[in-house]
Amino acid sequence: MGRSDSDPISVQENEARRRNRRLLLLLLIALINFILLFTCGSLASLGRLPQGDVEVGSLLSADYEPWAPDSFGPLSPAFVLDLAEELGLQPSG
Secondary structure, X not given: OOOOOOXXXXXXXXXXXXXXXXXXXXXXXXXXXXXXXXXXXXXXXXXXXXXXXXXXXXXXXXXXXXXXXXXXXXXXXXXXXXXXXXXXXOOOO
């Protein structure tokens, strides 16, 4: 007795085969990618370019001495009152 295409068992077998083919194709693509990347990385580490006399360090240096204190003149009381008014604060006094 042969199975027909409309037989539920043959449909399930076809779907299983299709899934297996997709999985096999995915694994094959992953293997090819791994081999390609591993080969490229290995070849890149073998061929080293000649290094020139290039300085790659920073030209800046840190200064950890204390800062000089900055002094400024006294604030005008009118300036402080204007600032309080702009901020919506009620000056006390």
